[in-house]
Amino acid sequence: MDILRLGFGTYQLTDPDRCASAVSTALSTGYRHVDTAEYYGNEAAVGAGIAESDVPRSDVFLASKVWRDRLGHDAFLESARERVDALRAGTLDLLYVHWPMGAYDPEETLSALLEARERGLTRGIGLSNFTPDLLDEAIDHLGEPPTAHQVELHPLLQQEALRAHADRHGYQLVAYAPIARNAVADVPEIRQVAEKHDATPAQVSLAWVLETGVVPIPKSGSPAHIRENYAALDLDLDDADMAKIDGIDREKRVVDVPNAPWN
Numbered sequence: 079m080d081i082l083r084l085g086f087g088t089y090q091l092t093d094p095d096r097c098a099s100a101v102s103t104a105l106s107t108g109y110r111h112v113d114t115a116e117y118y119g120n121e122a123a124v125g126a127g128i129a130e131s132d133v134p135r136s137d138v139f140l141a142s143k144v145w146r147d148r149l150g151h152d153a154f155l156e157s158a159r160e161r162v163d164a165l166r167a168g169t170l171d172l173l174y175v176h177w178p179m180g181a182y183d184p185e186e187t188l189s190a191l192l193e194a195r196e197r198g199l200t201r202g203i204g205l206s207n208f209t210p211d212l213l214d215e216a217i218d219h220l221g222e223p224p225t226a227h228q229v230e231l232h233p234l235l236q237q238e239a240l241r242a243h244a245d246r247h248g249y250q251l252v253a254y255a256p257i258a259r260n261a262v263a264d265v266p267e268i269r270q271v272a273e274k275h276d277a278t279p280a281q282v283s284l285a286w287v288l289e290t291g292v293v294p295i296p297k298s299g300s301p302a303h304i305r306e307n308y309a310a311l312d313l314d315l316d317d318a319d320m321a322k323i324d325g326i327d328r329e330k331r332v333v334d335v336p337n338a339p340w341n
Contacts, residue, residue, distance in 0.1 A: 081172070081202075081226055081250045082139050083288060084311055085111035086304070087297030089254070094123040100299045101127025105138065107308045113228075113252075113295045114165070115143035115176055116157060121164035129166065140165060141172035141226075143206060146180030153181070154190035158199045172225055174204035178212050178339055188219040204228060204252075209339045210243050217247065228252040231292055233262055233283055233323050234330040241290060256294035257283045259332045267326050271319045277310075284310035286323045 086104040091097035097120045101112060105128065114124045121142060128138055142161040144154055158173055173194055175187055191203050202225030205216055217223055227244060231237045231253035244251040262268050262283040272282045280296070284307060287294040296307040315323075334341070 081252065081293050082109075082111040083293060084109065084284070084308065085113050085139075085141075085252070085293055085295035087254060087295040088112065088114045088120055088124055089118055089297050091120055091123070091297065091299055092118070094120070094126070096299050097123035098127035098130060100301075100304065102131040103301045104304050104308075105131040105133040107305050109304075109308060110137055111139040111141070111293070111295070113141045113254075115174075116145040116148070116161060117143070117176060121161060125165040125167065135168070139171045140167055141174065141202075141204065142170055143174040143176035143204070146177040146182060149175065149181040149183065149187040149190075151186040151190045151193075154187060155194060155197070155199075158190075158194040158197075162199050169198050170200040170202075172202035172204045173200035174206045174226070174228060177207045178205070178216075179207075179337060184215055184219045188216055192220065202226065207339060210239055212339055213240075213243055213247075223247040223249040226250040226252050226293075228254055228295075230255045230331060230333045231287065231294075232256050232258040233265065233268060233286055233326055234258050234328065235332075236324070236326075241292065245291075251292045253287050253292045253294045255332050256287045256296055258330060261330055261332065265326060267322045271315065271322060274319070275313060275315075277313050278306060280307060281310040281313050282315070282319075282323075285313040285315050286320065289315055289320060 086109040144157045148157040204226045206228040257280045263279040
């Protein structure tokens, strides 16, 4: 299953009209991968944005996630059906376990994820915010690698271990917060590369993520930023650019909670 190279994230797009408009604008710009979640509370608006656009649903790779309080077997399947119905999707292209926390139980949760695929609620099975050890455990329970694993990833949180794990097991890594909520704009190395290419720091960060083989899903409600982010596909970083960014020696995680798996 091909997860299209650049996705459109919808976190915090909670105003229904603004969210639907942003999704429609993203699709008209060229995005064909849209990411949402139960927790975001905007799936109906995301579905409306897809329906309002000129892009057929069959051309859109659509992903959602089940929240961490609904990870028991029956609750998961109930949530999976709700995700499909809220998005007016027919079936999802990818359904994630949003966090391995709360009601997460590898046996119950992952058997439900597989059953959701068997029932035609999703084509792909996804995990999000897992550590390498939790991924190994999940793969044992699933009997196969996931379609994708979604984590925070950007030049200030380069996730080498998770990138290597994805390469080793043959699944797609997906990056949320790929511009670190614009913290990349304050990084000298990224600013230098941006000036060299007459690009923005956000575009450089996205281009770096793309060059590592990871799929970034930047989110924005602004038509100008939606288009600016998409233009990162046309930015070619050379080996010197990549080395400069790879060598950034400080780390900033922008999404964290005290009981997150990595704490």
